[in-house]
Amino acid sequence: MPFAPPTHGYEEDHISHTIHEHLFPNNCCYAVTAPNALEDAGIAENDVIVVDKSRSFKHGNVALIRIESESYVVRLYKSKNIWYAVNDERKGKMTEDVCVLGVVTNVVKDQLA
Structure with missing residues (x-):
């Protein structure tokens, strides 16, 4: 019977999978913002917002x-x-x-604007 390699159990996912899972968890969707989205929260036109549909909203949340x-x-x-x-x-x-669709959890800035 062969032995397992010494790296068995230490394999890592590709970084793109890790980033995607961090930015877009399961109960989330994303949207591209329109002009004058919410400048005081740092959300500008063409930014991508990540919206958590399962999170209940609280005072002061961006939604x-x-x-x-x-x-x-x-x-x-x-x-x-x-x-x-x-x-x-x-x-x-x-x-x-x-209708509150969800709470904004992340903003991916448009670096080309």
Whole structure:
């Protein structure tokens, strides 16, 4: 019976797999941002945002929301048990027609812009 090689059990994945798993975990999706996404959070046009669909949102989180058929990157605030969504163009109370798609966990910057 042959012996196992001395490196058995120490093999590593290729670095691209590791980076991809770190940036895009299982319950996540990604989106390319539109102009004036959320400049105060450092998210600019053509950046790629990673959105965790399974994470519940908290006060101060940056999130991707949908209102009717439009999607927006916003910062969520809670004051006196009322949730507010704020971005560079709009701000207002979150009503029942607002769907929080997920919390932004990472931003991949567009280095070519």
